[in-house]
Amino acid sequence: MKIKKTADCDVLVIGAGMAGCIAAARASSLGMKTIQAGNSSSFFFASGLFDLLGVFPVETGKIVDRPCSAIAQLQSEQRDHPYSKTTVDQIKEGFEFLASFLDSASLPYSLPGTDNRHILTSLGTFKPTYMVPQTVSKGCNLEEKNILIVDFKGLRGFSAKQVAAGLATKNRQTQVLSIEVPENLGNLNPVHLATAFEKKEFIQHLADKLLKFSGKADIVGLPAVCGIHNSLEITESLEKKTGMDVFEIPGMPPSIPGLRLKNAFEKKLSGLGTLFLSNAKIIFHAMEKDHFILRAVNDNFETRIKAQGVILATGRFPGGGLFARRDIILETVFDLPVFQPETREMWHQLNFLDPKGHLINQAGLETDEMFRPLDKAGKPAFENLYAAGSIIAHNDWTRLKCGAGVACISAYTAVNSFYKRHL
Amino acid sequence: MYKTIETDVLIIGGGVTGTGVARDLSLRGLQCVLIDKSDLNAGASGGNHGLLHSGARYVGSDPKAAVECRNELEILKKNAGHCIEDTGGLFVAVKGDDETYIADFPGMCEKSGVYCQKIDLALAREMEPVLSDDLIAVYQVNDASINPFKLSIENMNDAVSRGSQFLSFCELIEFKLSHKNIDYAIIKNLNTGESFHIKARTHVNASGAWAARIAAMAGITINMVLSKGTLLVTSKRMTKRVINRLRKATDGDILVPGGVVSIIGTTSIRVDSPDHIYPTISEVDHIINEGQRIVPALKTCRYIRAYSGARPLVSENNTTDDRTVSRGFTLRDHEINGVDNFITITGGKLSTFRLMAEKTSDLVCWKHSIFSTCLTKEIPLPSTKTGGWSEPGLMANEPVMSKTGFDPILCECEMVPMGAIDTLVNSVRQNKGKPDLISIALRSRVGKGPCQGAFCSLRIFSHLYDNNVIQDHSDIRDLKRFLNERWKGERSLLWDQALVQSSLKEMIHSGLFGLELIENKQ
Numbered sequence: 001m002k003i004k005k006t007a008d009c010d011v012l013v014i015g016a017g018m019a020g021c022i023a024a025a026r027a028s029s030l031g032m033k034t035i036q037a038g039n040s041s042s043f044f045f046a047s048g049l050f051d052l053l054g055v056f057p058v059e060t061g062k063i064v065d066r067p068c069s070a071i072a073q074l075q076s077e078q079r080d081h082p083y084s085k086t087t088v089d090q091i092k093e094g095f096e097f098l099a100s101f102l103d104s105a106s107l108p109y110s111l112p113g114t115d116n117r118h119i120l121t122s123l124g125t126f127k128p129t130y131m132v133p134q135t136v137s138k139g140c141n142l143e144e145k146n147i148l149i150v151d152f153k154g155l156r157g158f159s160a161k162q163v164a165a166g167l168a169t170k171n172r173q174t175q176v177l178s179i180e181v182p183e184n185l186g187n188l189n190p191v192h193l194a195t196a197f198e199k200k201e202f203i204q205h206l207a208d209k210l211l212k213f214s215g216k217a218d219i220v221g222l223p224a225v226c227g228i229h230n231s232l233e234i235t236e237s238l239e240k241k242t243g244m245d246v247f248e249i250p251g252m253p254p255s256i257p258g259l260r261l262k263n264a265f266e267k268k269l270s271g272l273g274t275l276f277l278s279n280a281k282i283i284f285h286a287m288e289k290d291h292f293i294l295r296a297v298n299d300n301f302e303t304r305i306k307a308q309g310v311i312l313a314t315g316r317f318p319g320g321g322l323f324a325r326r327d328i329i330l331e332t333v334f335d336l337p338v339f340q341p342e343t344r345e346m347w348h349q350l351n352f353l354d355p356k357g358h359l360i361n362q363a364g365l366e367t368d369e370m371f372r373p374l375d376k377a378g379k380p381a382f383e384n385l386y387a388a389g390s391i392i393a394h395n396d397w398t399r400l401k402c403g404a405g406v407a408c409i410s411a412y413t414a415v416n417s418f419y420k421r422h423l
Numbered sequence: 424m425y426k427t428i429e430t431d432v433l434i435i436g437g438g439v440t441g442t443g444v445a446r447d448l449s450l451r452g453l454q455c456v457l458i459d460k461s462d463l464n465a466g467a468s469g470g471n472h473g474l475l476h477s478g479a480r481y482v483g484s485d486p487k488a489a490v491e492c493r494n495e496l497e498i499l500k501k502n503a504g505h506c507i508e509d510t511g512g513l514f515v516a517v518k519g520d521d522e523t524y525i526a527d528f529p530g531m532c533e534k535s536g537v538y539c540q541k542i543d544l545a546l547a548r549e550m551e552p553v554l555s556d557d558l559i560a561v562y563q564v565n566d567a568s569i570n571p572f573k574l575s576i577e578n579m580n581d582a583v584s585r586g587s588q589f590l591s592f593c594e595l596i597e598f599k600l601s602h603k604n605i606d607y608a609i610i611k612n613l614n615t616g617e618s619f620h621i622k623a624r625t626h627v628n629a630s631g632a633w634a635a636r637i638a639a640m641a642g643i644t645i646n647m648v649l650s651k652g653t654l655l656v657t658s659k660r661m662t663k664r665v666i667n668r669l670r671k672a673t674d675g676d677i678l679v680p681g682g683v684v685s686i687i688g689t690t691s692i693r694v695d696s697p698d699h700i701y702p703t704i705s706e707v708d709h710i711i712n713e714g715q716r717i718v719p720a721l722k723t724c725r726y727i728r729a730y731s732g733a734r735p736l737v738s739e740n741n742t743t744d745d746r747t748v749s750r751g752f753t754l755r756d757h758e759i760n761g762v763d764n765f766i767t768i769t770g771g772k773l774s775t776f777r778l779m780a781e782k783t784s785d786l787v788c789w790k791h792s793i794f795s796t797c798l799t800k801e802i803p804l805p806s807t808k809t810g811g812w813s814e815p816g817l818m819a820n821e822p823v824m825s826k827t828g829f830d831p832i833l834c835e836c837e838m839v840p841m842g843a844i845d846t847l848v849n850s851v852r853q854n855k856g857k858p859d860l861i862s863i864a865l866r867s868r869v870g871k872g873p874c875q876g877a878f879c880s881l882r883i884f885s886h887l888y889d890n891n892v893i894q895d896h897s898d899i900r901d902l903k904r905f906l907n908e909r910w911k912g913e914r915s916l917l918w919d920q921a922l923v924q925s926s927l928k929e930m931i932h933s934g935l936f937g938l939e940l941i942e943n944k945q
Contacts, residue, residue, distance in 0.1 A: 045930055123936045125937050127936070151889075156833060157878075157881045157882045161888045161894070162884070162885050162888035168896060178889075186831045186832070251881075252931060318930070326711075348917060350701070352914075353906065353939040355939045355940070360917075397934065398929050398930060398934040399933060
């Protein structure tokens with residue numbers, strides 16, 4: 001027997017990925033009564049880096065150094081892109097809000113002035129990105145430094161030699177160190193390793209190993225597993241013990257910096273009174289006057305929700321916001337019209353890593369300037385329904401490296417618009 | 424001065440035929456060098472159902488091929504049992520299928536001596552619950568499934584153990600002819616760019632769909648038509664037995680189980696070149712629409728991969744329906760074309776590869792004036808360690824911990840541990856190949872599970888750096904090539920869950936790592 005409840009709110013955020021969490025953060029910061037429903041597992045895929053615009057134009061693969069001026073160019077060339085519905089100043093404002101929110105949740109990020117940072121990844125590539133965790137930011141400046149890269153035997157997908165090979169392309173001579181974790185016989189789970197970092201004995205063990213490189217190295221790169229909570233304190237205590245700078249290198253999922261974000265959002269949002277319905281599937285029932293009536297269902301409970309406004313941040317295919325049949329792409333909660341390539345033949349390029357990107361990544365919802373999804377006639381489908389994040393059309397964020405930026409600005413703008421117009 | 428390798432026989436083409444010839448000749452005491460411009464089974468040998476025909480498929484169209492299949496099936500079951508799963512098969516007809524063909528079928532089987540037994544429809548559905556409710560006739564036959572990768576690996580391993588060698592990524596550039604003979608062959612190692620010579624007494628062209636191109640290098644014309652066939656791999660095994668549609672051979676009418684998956688196909692589309700063929704979306708839709716007539720679950724099941732092979736068909740006259748061209752094989756002694764020490768073997772099919780190798784080897788021995796008999800009928804094919812990693816799903820049942828204790832799983836979908844990767848790296852090196860993700864994937868189940876290489880590629884790639892198998896950052900292009908190779912098989916199947924997986928893969932490899940920004944080597 002399922003427990004049935006009812007709940008009223010000013011705004012329901014559907015989705016618990018990056019865009020959903022930023023929307024919930026903004027809404028509760030503005031004092032709105034907020035309910036958030038969704039599955040937060042996408043954070044395991046989040047590198048923890050917040051991109052603004054990393055590559056533009058994608059056809060030429062041009063790496064962006066000054067994202068704000070590149071956005072201005074993108075706005076003039078791609079009228080449909082979500083960034084073209086806003087201004088550079090608003091985008092900056094959104095990032096400032098996000099940074100201060102995370103700071104208040106004890107997850108300090110470093111906001112640069114104008115330039116992108118190029119962050120070393122576990123693959124040895126450099127990712128053009130914008131706002132990064134403070135534990136990562138020290139790795140931005142490796143000029144003239146004696147670098148030591150450390151890996152942990154059994155932590156799959158992270159090899160110090162591989163990272164060093166990447167650094168060698170920038171003429172950086174790098175030393176490598178492989179550390180054995182006692183009693184590990186196979187897969188070293190990143191979550192377990194990150195938990196080990198929170199123990200003083202482990203940090204001492206690690207510091208002892210690093211001290212052997214004293215005088216030979218002045219900065220140490222570690223896989224981004226330096227603790228789940230208090231990662232900055234942990235890296236700083238390593239720095240104190242060794243006299244070397246310490247930075248984290250993001251890599252393949254499951255991502256610990258992503259997990260830190262998930263925890264930070266959950267903790268802070270709960271403190272602000274946001275009700276979180278975990279793993280709930282949202283079913284749109286009807287409009288009752290100006291209010292949305294929806295049902296949130298999971299295995300254990302069913303909640304009837306009455307909401308004045310809804311932020312749809314359900315993502316694309318992995319998030320479940322869009323669903324692809326063999327012949328058509330559908331939106332899953334409101335059955336909104338989805339912009340999409342005409343036939344499946346056009347969905348994907350013949351080359352997986354075609355710099356142009358796949359047309360299916362342009363699929364999504366068309367919106368107005370306030371990020372309200374449009375119906376077939378081009379009018380807002382609902383007065384108070386907003387979209388945020390990757391469900392918005394015309395945004396190939398994997399190629400443009402603008403996923404976090406679009407999530408942030410659309411969530412921030414959508415919530416602000418709703419707030420200004422109706423409360 | 425070029426390096427020259429001297430050998431008895433140079434075999435061109437590392438498919439089931441070429442590796443079969445290498446083993447057959449090695450057993451008769453001849454030393455062979457087998458070259459392939461790619462790797463093992465890169466052509467049709469790797470692009471088929473993995474079906475060992477009972478012969479029933481050909482009783483109407485090609486009784487000679489039917490008899491050959493019947494005989495070969497018995498020999499292979501006896502001698503290469505570790506490459507075969509003796510599944511048995513069914514021929515099923517559904518409402519609307521040609522009733523005359525159905526009525527004639529048992530008689531035609533009897534004429535070719537191919538076993539077939541009528542099965543009650545209710546019993547058939549009990550045997551294979553996924554069969555359609557529209558069944559009108561079912562016959563049981565002796566079909567089996569075979570792992571063509573394992574087959575080629577084991578044939579080559581046996582030949583190597585007898586003194587032959589395999590050179591992967593070595594392309595034939597030119598034949599130097601003199602006095603009605605090929606004097607020597609100029610070969611280029613595509614990994615290193617170096618050229619070298621191979622001087623052999625006899626040359627066997629076993630290059631399948633590339634046979635006309637190789638023959639042309641000796642100035643000889645072979646008329647071939649190439650027929651592309653596309654197949655789809657389901658994520659789960661659908662049936663215990665091979666399921667054939669009981670009708671004249673056409674598209675989407677064979678479903679073959681192999682380990683934990685099933686394979687449905689095929690199509691038949693004329694192509695000009697065997698290079699760069701890939702499954703198209705219309706082929707995929709067509710196969711699913713046809714396949715669901717006999718097994719309705721094929722409409723809704725998840726597919727993990729699609730692939731294509733080019734059937735090499737030797738054409739004697741002009742025809743438009745490639746399925747009417749004989750599926751028998753063609754053995755040409757090019758002495759009649761004025762090149763005495765050159766043989767082409769092409770056409771045919773997986774089921775009769777051993778017979779093709781036998782007839783080819785007989786001709787080679789005749790040319791060498793060696794009196795010998797074929798031994799592959801009698802001597803079982805040995806089973807080796809490196810062959811084992813290519814079997815779908817079987818590895819999950821093996822103990823995965825190595826003796827040293829430390830052996831993390833690098834491919835979680837298919838449960839391939841680090842120790843297995845190291846074994847495969849050594850095996851590739853023994854064949855003078857370049858150990859990279861593609862050559863490892865070819866010899867194992869790596870990248871063939873639901874994640875299609877999204878995660879295991881990164882774990883294995885890092886491990887290769889750890890072990891100094893690769894050292895340079897520019898080798899990151901190997902990762903790109905591997906992902907693109909997987910992509911060829913994914914692209915036409917991306918809807919529902921498969922699209923979710925490929926989106927995640929793109930998030931990691933493009934979104935985070937920016938692999939698309941790494942320039943491809945020319």
